[in-house]
Amino acid sequence: MHKFRQNLAHLYMVLFLIFMLAPLLVMSGAAFNDSKLPSIVPW
């Protein structure tokens, strides 16, 4: 049970990091696009 809770905490950490870093990755992608409005595609 203790191990399960620890793994759950690790998973939560990963999800939180995705939440924090995903917008930055999106903006990195959007920096190379060719649209008039902010968007990831078209590049």
Place this chain on the structure above:
Amino acid sequence: MQDLLRRYGPGLTIIMCLLVVFWLVMLVIVPNITLFEQSFRPYLPVTEVGGPKDTYGIGNYMKVFDGNVTSSILWIEFEIPVRVRTFLLTVWYSIVVAVLCLMLAYPLAYYMAKIVNPRSLPTLILLLFIPLWVSEVLRAFAWWIILAFKGPLNALLLAVGLIDDPIRWTNMGFTGVVIGLIYTYVLFMLFPIYNAIQSLDTNQIEAAEDLGAPWWKIHWRIVIPHAKPGIASGSVMVFMLSAGSLLVPSILGSTTSQWFTQTINETFNDALDWNTASAYAFILLFMCTLFVTLAMWLFRVKLSDIAK
């Protein structure tokens, strides 16, 4: 003061004190007093400023009660001044943001303070700090892209089959604003709680475990009371920053999600009525301070706890 004098001598101490006084007076007190004074004077054409009509009064503050709209809570419909409604919604959604930030940040703060390997902690903190290196405008626009009708979030949810049709996230009242504010201010909740939990002796948790306490009771009786100053400090910061945010509501808001700071901004920059806008700004400042004081009294949190 005696300590400063002993350490740095009279010359350096005077310079340091003067710099602090200069900072406080020029950057905090003078601008606020100027706005406060303006807020009691009427909005007049330039030719009438300083004339007989330019007298002090609370007319600008009373404008917040102008213009009623019909609003409803559950099934009860009632008339309410439009700016009062905007103000109450701003306070309500700022509370929602603070509570959701607490729910998101508390498990992570505990994880960072008590579970994670101390060797990987600096890397983790660095990763968490990276979003703060990027401008708030860019981060808000990133969420604008993510929440777009044909954006990545809808694409992902459609791909995994959680939804059948794309959702207009930024047109759903305050949804976009709340998501954007949580993303922007969650770290202001995380680090105070992390600091508070870090100072908790791990032996206390282990002793409770050995005595057979379930995990939720350990948090309720040991960790949360110890983290109370951090929770209070983070909640006040997130609430005040959210209520005073302009950029996120402007970018991620919908037509039905007017934030009170937008009203202030429009009165300042579109109507060019600095007097009324100053009054609105002080209403926001005063009422939010009052609300925070009330919440602190209710939860028995002292000012010294927040300042820790």
